[in-house]
Amino acid sequence: MQTFLIPGLWLDASSWDAVTPAIEAAGYRAHPLTMPGLEANDADRNGITLDTHIDHVVHLIDEVPADEKVALVAHSGGALVAYGAVDRRPERVDRVVYVDSWPGGEGSIVNDEVPHDDADMPFPGWDAFDEGDVRDITPELGEEIAGHTHPSPSHAATDPLHLTDERRLDVPATIVITTMSAEDLNELIDRGVGWLGDTPRLSSLHIAGLPTGHWPQFTKPQELSELIVDALAE
Template identity: 50%
Template sequence: MDVILIPGFWLDASSWNEVTPALEAAGHRVHPVTLPGLESAEAPRAGIGLADHIEAVVRLVDGLDGPVALVGHSGGGAVAQGVADRRPDRIARVVYVDAAPIGEGDCINDELHASGHDIPFPDWSVFEEADLADLDDGLRRRFRERAVPHPAAAASDPMRLGDERRLDVPTTIVCCEFSSETVAEWIAAGVPFVREVAAHRDVDYVDLPTGHWPQFTRPAELGRVLVDALPR
């Protein structure tokens, strides 16, 4: 199956390098993407918003034959969700890696500090302790070396959804910072930021305890989780 891998903030296609071998060994055709504005530190980011990121992946889906699986990490999960909303008949499964679909009108994260059209990679103190679990000094150094400023509008633009068939697309939530048990408690309590998850009609949960970046801290395990989650 064709599998599109969508990175989270500040990352490009290479962030999936240690995850893709397991998928390829299982016979999948992998398509890690670099979203517009993330090509390099010097890439223009003015005018690039969430819709542009979604449209870039929609074009990739349209260029492939047959059903496609989407994997979205962190903010890349919202991009995957937007693609599933626009092409629900083409998407075999969406896997959210330490992420979840967001509601109509919500944004990915409008609290990150922007400098003009860019959101530079912040100081580690911005992140919660749970985010940084297993991300040792060497991984942090390599992450910072590869990080690219994220387009500011892509973080703050509201999500626009239009096709309720997205709610029938099979979905997997890979829980890293927070356990599946915690997510279930949030859903039962009606916590607003999981209302879109609660509306989905076919959702599986997989626990992969680590920090927010399992593609760096537990890449082999993440690869196996994805292989198990994706249609054969």
């Protein structure tokens, strides 16, 4: 199975460094991605949109031979990129794993509250996040994670997601939830809260809890790796 790992805002492929070895050891081909505009701090992010990122993943899916399976693993804001790719290629994606994230719905955006201009959304620093988000992030680890960050293209974070193919709802999904309990997430799904988008409509959804902060690929990489491998094996 070809497994594409999509980072959240501000992160590049290196954010998956502690996770990919276990995925490879389990027999899956891991492809951690650096999305367009995240190559360097001084990358040109003008004109890069959410669709740019979705198109990038769709292109990679299209390059996989038809007889090979495809999985997507998405952290945080990468969830809308993954779900947009599933919407465009529902017949080619066999499973999606959302890491402290979930599928959006029509019109969902990643985040328009972080300060940004028309091209760049810089990493805002740890004080911008809630206590639960930064759980298990020590000052030393915070510096390490920040060293992996680059400004995100602002339109990739603020453009609305557009969906067209209802077959996306039948692609099996796993949510690894880290900043709330699995029970609390299930309750929200049962209530059909709007910000969960299409999550309550998915035909096949498994929820796994991993208590930590919003960046488990850094705070609990071994545990996250095991949950991802379990999800890919289903």
